[in-house]
Amino acid sequence: MERMALDAIAEHLRSLDIDVLHEDLEQYGRDETMDLFAPAGIVVRPRSTPEVVEVMRLAQQERIPVTPRGGGTGKAGGAIPVQGGIVLSLEKMNRIKEIDASNRYAVVEPGVILWDLHAACEEQKLWYPVDMSSGGSCLIGGNLACDAGGERAVKYGTTRAQVTGIEAVLMGGRVIRSGGKLAKNSAGYALHHLLVGSEGTLGVITEATIKLVPLPTHRRTLLAAFSSMDTAAQAALEVERCGATLSAVEFIERAAAALAEEMLKVQLPHSDAAALLLIEIEGFSEARTQDEIEQVGTLLLDAGADDVELAPREKVWGVRHAVAEATKMLPAYSACDTVVPRRSMPKLVSRAHGIARRRGIEVVCFGHAGDGNIHIDFIKRKEVDANWDQQIGPAVRELLKATIELQGSITAEHGVGILRREDMPLQFDEDTLNAMKEIKRAWDPDNLMNPGKVFPEGTP
Amino acid sequence: MERMALDAIAEHLRSLDIDVLHEDLEQYGRDETMDLFAPAGIVVRPRSTPEVVEVMRLAQQERIPVTPRGGGTGKAGGAIPVQGGIVLSLEKMNRIKEIDASNRYAVVEPGVILWDLHAACEEQKLWYPVDMSSGGSCLIGGNLACDAGGERAVKYGTTRAQVTGIEAVLMGGRVIRSGGKLAKNSAGYALHHLLVGSEGTLGVITEATIKLVPLPTHRRTLLAAFSSMDTAAQAALEVERCGATLSAVEFIERAAAALAEEMLKVQLPHSDAAALLLIEIEGFSEARTQDEIEQVGTLLLDAGADDVELAPREKVWGVRHAVAEATKMLPAYSACDTVVPRRSMPKLVSRAHGIARRRGIEVVCFGHAGDGNIHIDFIKRKEVDANWDQQIGPAVRELLKATIELQGSITAEHGVGILRREDMPLQFDEDTLNAMKEIKRAWDPDNLMNPGKVFPEGTP
Numbered sequence: 077m078e079r080m081a082l083d084a085i086a087e088h089l090r091s092l093d094i095d096v097l098h099e100d101l102e103q104y105g106r107d108e109t110m111d112l113f114a115p116a117g118i119v120v121r122p123r124s125t126p127e128v129v130e131v132m133r134l135a136q137q138e139r140i141p142v143t144p145r146g147g148g149t150g151k152a153g154g155a156i157p158v159q160g161g162i163v164l165s166l167e168k169m170n171r172i173k174e175i176d177a178s179n180r181y182a183v184v185e186p187g188v189i190l191w192d193l194h195a196a197c198e199e200q201k202l203w204y205p206v207d208m209s210s211g212g213s214c215l216i217g218g219n220l221a222c223d224a225g226g227e228r229a230v231k232y233g234t235t236r237a238q239v240t241g242i243e244a245v246l247m248g249g250r251v252i253r254s255g256g257k258l259a260k261n262s263a264g265y266a267l268h269h270l271l272v273g274s275e276g277t278l279g280v281i282t283e284a285t286i287k288l289v290p291l292p293t294h295r296r297t298l299l300a301a302f303s304s305m306d307t308a309a310q311a312a313l314e315v316e317r318c319g320a321t322l323s324a325v326e327f328i329e330r331a332a333a334a335l336a337e338e339m340l341k342v343q344l345p346h347s348d349a350a351a352l353l354l355i356e357i358e359g360f361s362e363a364r365t366q367d368e369i370e371q372v373g374t375l376l377l378d379a380g381a382d383d384v385e386l387a388p389r390e391k392v393w394g395v396r397h398a399v400a401e402a403t404k405m406l407p408a409y410s411a412c413d414t415v416v417p418r419r420s421m422p423k424l425v426s427r428a429h430g431i432a433r434r435r436g437i438e439v440v441c442f443g444h445a446g447d448g449n450i451h452i453d454f455i456k457r458k459e460v461d462a463n464w465d466q467q468i469g470p471a472v473r474e475l476l477k478a479t480i481e482l483q484g485s486i487t488a489e490h491g492v493g494i495l496r497r498e499d500m501p502l503q504f505d506e507d508t509l510n511a512m513k514e515i516k517r518a519w520d521p522d523n524l525m526n527p528g529k530v531f532p533e534g535t536p
Numbered sequence: 537m538e539r540m541a542l543d544a545i546a547e548h549l550r551s552l553d554i555d556v557l558h559e560d561l562e563q564y565g566r567d568e569t570m571d572l573f574a575p576a577g578i579v580v581r582p583r584s585t586p587e588v589v590e591v592m593r594l595a596q597q598e599r600i601p602v603t604p605r606g607g608g609t610g611k612a613g614g615a616i617p618v619q620g621g622i623v624l625s626l627e628k629m630n631r632i633k634e635i636d637a638s639n640r641y642a643v644v645e646p647g648v649i650l651w652d653l654h655a656a657c658e659e660q661k662l663w664y665p666v667d668m669s670s671g672g673s674c675l676i677g678g679n680l681a682c683d684a685g686g687e688r689a690v691k692y693g694t695t696r697a698q699v700t701g702i703e704a705v706l707m708g709g710r711v712i713r714s715g716g717k718l719a720k721n722s723a724g725y726a727l728h729h730l731l732v733g734s735e736g737t738l739g740v741i742t743e744a745t746i747k748l749v750p751l752p753t754h755r756r757t758l759l760a761a762f763s764s765m766d767t768a769a770q771a772a773l774e775v776e777r778c779g780a781t782l783s784a785v786e787f788i789e790r791a792a793a794a795l796a797e798e799m800l801k802v803q804l805p806h807s808d809a810a811a812l813l814l815i816e817i818e819g820f821s822e823a824r825t826q827d828e829i830e831q832v833g834t835l836l837l838d839a840g841a842d843d844v845e846l847a848p849r850e851k852v853w854g855v856r857h858a859v860a861e862a863t864k865m866l867p868a869y870s871a872c873d874t875v876v877p878r879r880s881m882p883k884l885v886s887r888a889h890g891i892a893r894r895r896g897i898e899v900v901c902f903g904h905a906g907d908g909n910i911h912i913d914f915i916k917r918k919e920v921d922a923n924w925d926q927q928i929g930p931a932v933r934e935l936l937k938a939t940i941e942l943q944g945s946i947t948a949e950h951g952v953g954i955l956r957r958e959d960m961p962l963q964f965d966e967d968t969l970n971a972m973k974e975i976k977r978a979w980d981p982d983n984l985m986n987p988g989k990v991f992p993e994g995t996p
Binding site (some may be wrong): 084176178179180181222223224225229230233234236237246250251252253254256257258259260261262263264265266269272273274278290313316317321338361364367415416417418419445446447483484485486487488489490491492496497500503504505507508509510511512515516517518519530536 | 906950951972
């Protein structure tokens with residue numbers, strides 16, 4: 077039945093000159109979430125909002141699920157078409173519609189690659205400060221869907237903090253528009269804030285208006301080495317006291333950095349340290365930036381750093397960005413995107429290591445110390461064995477429970493997707509989950525928008 | 537019928553030791569929106585979330601409207617019980633539950649007065665940066681309901697940007713909890729962001745977790761005088777180019793300042809200027825702050841200021857904060873809380889004066905130039921006459937239309953309430969308004985939460 081409906085939809089869309097993919101569908105059944113896969117029924121790649129409207133109108137009419145897709149770099153399975161149907165890939169809606177330098181806003185389609193936006197802004201001495209390891213291939217639409225954070229959030233906030241307006245298409249084909257190039261706006265419900273982080277379960281974002289900031293003229297990276305992981309984690313908090321505008325405060329357990337070094341065939345200093353901190357300072361004046369570097373350097377030494385040095389930016393960021401990729405290349409891994417109140421971060425890192433030790437597996441921690449968002453990857457360096465198979469599920473569950481005990485969240489920036497849907501009741505009570513589901517049902521009564529995500533099995 | 541139900545509810549609530557007000561109900565029928573009034577049926581002042589739950593349970597059971605109320609300082613009539621029923625005043629839920637200095641968050645009840653929170657934070661060298669003229673009497677709950685902005689939003693964002701967690705009670709008595717002391721969080725829908733700015737139409741906020749920042753150690757205010765309003769408005773944009781962390785960029789038309797001066801019996805310099813800019817610079821070092829002051833001062837002179845001086849902070853902010861109060865004391869006024877993309881602000885100011893001139897009425901403009909949020913008050917200095925009565929409605933409507941033409945919003949920080957509900961279709965198309973109403977109906981099918989607000993008459 078669904079196959080017939082899909083074929084008819086494909087034919088109809090093609091007759092309207094909408095791009096329906098014939099072959100190479102398999103890649104649209106995966107993202108970067110371990111080895112999850114589900115086949116797409118058809119893949120549609122609209123070029124404009126009216127084309128998205130047409131897809132959503134037909135999907136509702138024929139009761140076909142729609143899974144929106146960005147760059148396929150998700151780590152929670154949010155873009156995997158678990159119920160088949162239509163994969164709606166936004167890759168061809170990739171226009172930067174406007175960079176309004178005088179008001180400092182950009183208007184973009186969801187298919188823009190993050191680093192393409194960076195480049196376009198930099199040409200005009202402006203900056204879109206959200207940045208992350210997958211910047212070369214992730215799409216703005218996916219960033220919006222998951223409220224992507226990354227390393228600059230410590231200063232600028234996550235994707236949500238940049239978005240002031242959204243156009244989206246709801247299931248059935250209605251187009252909604254919320255916000256604009258506005259620093260303040262209290263007219264009506266903030267639908268754009270509801271859509272950010274909703275992981276494609278409420279609608280398809282077809283345009284976003286985002287704030288830009290002046291491009292800093294000076295940028296320096298400090299690398300600090302610590303002989304204790306706990307001291308490093310604490311020091312990451314101490315440096316905030318200077319009042320300087322730190323734009324990144326990254327924590328890398330030395331074992332995590334080593335994985336990336338090996339993959340990239342580079343070597344950072346301090347191979348005998350337990351952990352590294354990577355701190356970025358930016359500004360608009362040589363003197364002031366230098367002043368802050370010295371202040372932060374002193375604070376780091378006071379907080380117990382064995383060594384602090386000005387680091388070659390590309391090299392250290394290269395290593396930092398490659399860690400997640402490097403753990404993926406191991407025989408097995410399971411990535412947890414945890415976040416806790418900043419001060420509890422050292423506790424969580426220590427609990428992660430305790431869990432791993434007790435269960436006879438290995439763990440590496442790295443991430444955004446400045447905002448309490450630590451990526452905790454359980455890894456298996458050699459072939460998977462019975463102990464790994466037995467321990468990995470309970471280890472992850474135990475870690476997520478520890479995260480919640482510390483008043484944290486089961487996902488900071490990757491989203492819930494499929495991966496964490498069954499863990500949602502750890503974080504939310506029934507009334508709160510139901511309130512979310514009621515919103516989902518209000519806009520998508522037949523549960524066709526990215527079904528099988530965010531909410532536990534069997535709902536909404 | 538409703539009276540009987542109300543009496544029974546009052547009796548039941550009193551039997552549970554919940555505070556139901558016997559007398560002085562009249563003040564609960566007003567806020568600070570011109571001369572709007574509607575009588576409350578009963579006024580309940582809960583002291584805790586379980587007491588709010590009880591009220592909301594009974595209200596749903598008996599189908600009685602509930603109008604949540606903060607400090608009664610609203611300027612759009614959002615707290616006026618237009619359908620009678622229960623006024624739920626949050627004034628007694630006024631505890632600052634926690635100031636978590638190490639994580640830099642506060643957990644507050646909705647009844648906390650804004651400047652009480654400021655004082656409590658400052659004791660710990662921390663700062664809650666949202667500030668506004670009504671800070672001595674407005675409540676955090678009202679700030680959340682309207683997404684209040686104020687003068688520091690240019691650097692720190694509006695109330696929304698500070699909120700990372702909310703507890704709220706929905707109609708019928710369900711309690712939902714979203715977020716926490718977290719810099720990043722992408723688990724589930726951001727219900728706290730949906731509630732911020734929903735003006736009490738979706739539920740009652742009973743607790744909020746808000747970010748704090750380090751209290752700046754240095755703060756200076758510059759006063760710049762301009763002989764042309766347009767030059768002043770343009771200069772407000774030029775100063776941003778320095779990259780300095782300006783924490784306020786305020787525009788005051790000289791005639792607006794004069795009204796406040798007269799009320800306060802003080803005198804700012806430059807009584808012959810056309811407009812003033814008030815610019816605040818803050819920092820953590822004497823040298824750096826001084827450096828920025830000089831840079832901004834030079835930019836202002838380059839941008840056409842006739843004079844720039846370091847100003848006595850309390851005096852100039854006193855005048856700035858008193859402007860809205862001063863226009864309210866005139867025989868008649870009508871306040872518009874407009875916002876446009878920053879660069880269009882001079883255009884809107886000029887159009888406001890054009891509208892007033894053509895219609896033979898007077899207008900004064902003042903507000904937050906740094907984020908394009910200008911308060912445009914049509915005023916009548918002498919007794920109201922037939923021309924005022926005839927022109928004021930169309931003048932406001934014409935101004936709001938101009939705001940929308942310039943890609944702005946009909947309200948920046950006051951909210952829609954009753955005052956702007958019929959103007960909502962100027963800004964939102966039918967599909968978008970319907971999408972908002974569907975959310976409202978999902979949580980409040982009988983339209984009992986603050987009915988008669990936000991949406992045009994007859995809906996949702």
